[in-house]
Amino acid sequence: MKELIKVESHGVSGVGRAVYAAKDISKNETVIRSRQLKILPHRDKFSLELKGKHILIDQPGVLVNHSCQPNCYLVANQYNAYDFIALKEISAGEEITFDYETIESQVVGFNQCHCGSDLCRGAMNSQIPNLIEA
Numbered sequence: 001m002k003e004l005i006k007v008e009s010h011g012v013s014g015v016g017r018a019v020y021a022a023k024d025i026s027k028n029e030t031v032i033r034s035r036q037l038k039i040l041p042h043r044d045k046f047s048l049e050l051k052g053k054h055i056l057i058d059q060p061g062v063l064v065n066h067s068c069q070p071n072c073y074l075v076a077n078q079y080n081a082y083d084f085i086a087l088k089e090i091s092a093g094e095e096i097t098f099d100y101e102t103i104e105s106q107v108v109g110f111n112q113c114h115c116g117s118d119l120c121r122g123a124m125n126s127q128i129p130n131l132i133e134a
């Protein structure tokens with residue numbers, strides 16, 4: 001399964017690393033099968049919410065970035081972690097993404113989204129009223 005993807009520096013932001021398709025991936029194919037490394041005491045920018053707990057998963061899953069128009073979704077697996085499943089056909093070289101808000105009840109680590117998709121919501125946690133904004 002490993003040959004499906006590759007980890008490289010993030011081509012868009014140049015910051016950090018991201019996960020890319022190493023070859024064409026079919027819809028519904030399991031792109032990444034992650035494993036749980038540990039349960040964290042509270043959420044952080046790397047944690048994923050699973051059954052009310054905040055877990056840290058192994059690489060490369062932990063490196064997958066958010067998109068408001070993702071090409072993967074997450075399904076809980078037998079390793080107390082998540083499988084990343086292709087939502088659609090993914091072309092070689094395309095960045096692997098999922099929508100953080102599909103599993104997180106609250107997103108921390110970033111507030112403004114720069115995923116660049118046509119459907120970008122612009123801000124995370126937008127369902128929570130922003131009491132600070134005038």
Ligand SMILES: [Zn+2]
Nearest residue numbers: 068113115120
């Ligand atoms: Zn976005």
